[in-house]
Amino acid sequence: MPSKPANSSAPVLITGGSQRLGLAIAEDLLQQGYSVIVTYRSDKPAVQALRDKGADCIIADFSDEQGICQFIAYVLDNYSALRAVIHNASQWLNNTALDNQHQLMQAMWSVHVSAPYQLNIAFEELLKNHQDQQASDIIHMTDYVADKGSSKHIAYAASKAGLANLTHSFAAKLAPAVKVNSIAPSLLMFNQDDPPEYRTKALAKSLMALEPGASEAVAAVNYLLASKYITGRTIGLDGGRHLV
Ligand SMILES: NC(=O)C1=CN([C@@H]2O[C@H](COP(=O)(O)OP(=O)(O)OC[C@H]3O[C@@H](n4cnc5c(N)ncnc54)[C@H](OP(=O)(O)O)[C@@H]3O)[C@@H](O)[C@H]2O)C=CC1
Numbered sequence: 001m002p003s004k005p006a007n008s009s010a011p012v013l014i015t016g017g018s019q020r021l022g023l024a025i026a027e028d029l030l031q032q033g034y035s036v037i038v039t040y041r042s043d044k045p046a047v048q049a050l051r052d053k054g055a056d057c058i059i060a061d062f063s064d065e066q067g068i069c070q071f072i073a074y075v076l077d078n079y080s081a082l083r084a085v086i087h088n089a090s091q092w093l094n095n096t097a098l099d100n101q102h103q104l105m106q107a108m109w110s111v112h113v114s115a116p117y118q119l120n121i122a123f124e125e126l127l128k129n130h131q132d133q134q135a136s137d138i139i140h141m142t143d144y145v146a147d148k149g150s151s152k153h154i155a156y157a158a159s160k161a162g163l164a165n166l167t168h169s170f171a172a173k174l175a176p177a178v179k180v181n182s183i184a185p186s187l188l189m190f191n192q193d194d195p196p197e198y199r200t201k202a203l204a205k206s207l208m209a210l211e212p213g214a215s216e217a218v219a220a221v222n223y224l225l226a227s228k229y230i231t232g233r234t235i236g237l238d239g240g241r242h243l244v
């Protein structure tokens with residue numbers, strides 16, 4: 001059996017933990033003995049399975065200020081410490097996902113920048129209350145396109161760049177009690193409806209030319225949680241895409 005992490009009573013908060021990468025991270029941390037809080041918008045069997053394993057699963061929509069504030073209030077009312085906050089919640093909207101471009105940019109900014117910013121500010125003391133030898137962690141799930149841009153997902157990429165910038169600011173503000181880092185994936189998991197021609201083109205964008213799956217993100221999260229030193233940095237999970 002894995003040894004329980006030190007002070008496992010202070011939970012790890014994962015936003016958007018009901019599927020794919022967030023779900024895999026939540027399941028792995030529960031298996032290691034961490035306490036886990038996840039947010040979700042739509043209930044699914046996977047969420048019930050997390051509840052059955054002891055996770056605190058909270059409905060939260062970060063599309064607007066009310067949803068963000070309601071979630072912050074719940075955490076502050078029910079928890080006194082946090083081991084880590086993993087900002088994973090995200091929508092991958094392309095340029096034509098909404099007719100109204102202002103609403104598209106607002107939606108991307110709200111979930112990828114405003115929510116992480118407000119949660120980091122609100123939870124600073126909880127992260128510092130994590131009484132352990134080791135610093136607490138904030139992890140921002142950004143994207144390879146935060147640096148490179150994306151012609152088809154312009155607002156999405158810009159908002160991920162905003163999230164990546166939060167890493168620098170909060171790393172400087174919260175050290176040494178809290179480490180703040182980004183994980184910047186490129187292709188890790190296809191979506192079920194991705195057609196074969198899209199998959200072929202996406203695989204060709206990286207040197208490794210493969211879909212590695214959620215395990216890459218799980219491994220990167222565990223590396224950051226175990227580190228005593230890395231902060232203000234980005235771990236790129238992109239198969240060498242920058243060299244193609
Ligand atoms: N998968 C990949 O290959 C890549 C992923 N990434 C990044 O990694 C992270 C995880 O990716 P992936 O697992 O594919 O993510 P998903 O697209 O599966 O979305 C993750 C979760 O975010 C939640 N979510 C979406 N919008 C909101 C919102 N407005 N408020 C609250 N929650 C919301 C959803 O909850 P619900 O389902 O309950 O609605 C969903 O379960 C994301 O930040 C993504 O941008 C980056 C590059 C590649």
Ligand SMILES: Nc1nc2c(c(=O)[nH]1)N=C([C@H](O)[C@@H](O)CO)CN2
Pocket residue numbers: 089090091092143185186187188189190191202
């Ligand atoms: N919230 C999401 N963000 C991203 C996803 C996703 O499924 N949900 N997928 C990608 C792609 O895998 C891209 O990296 C390669 O085509 C990007 N972001």
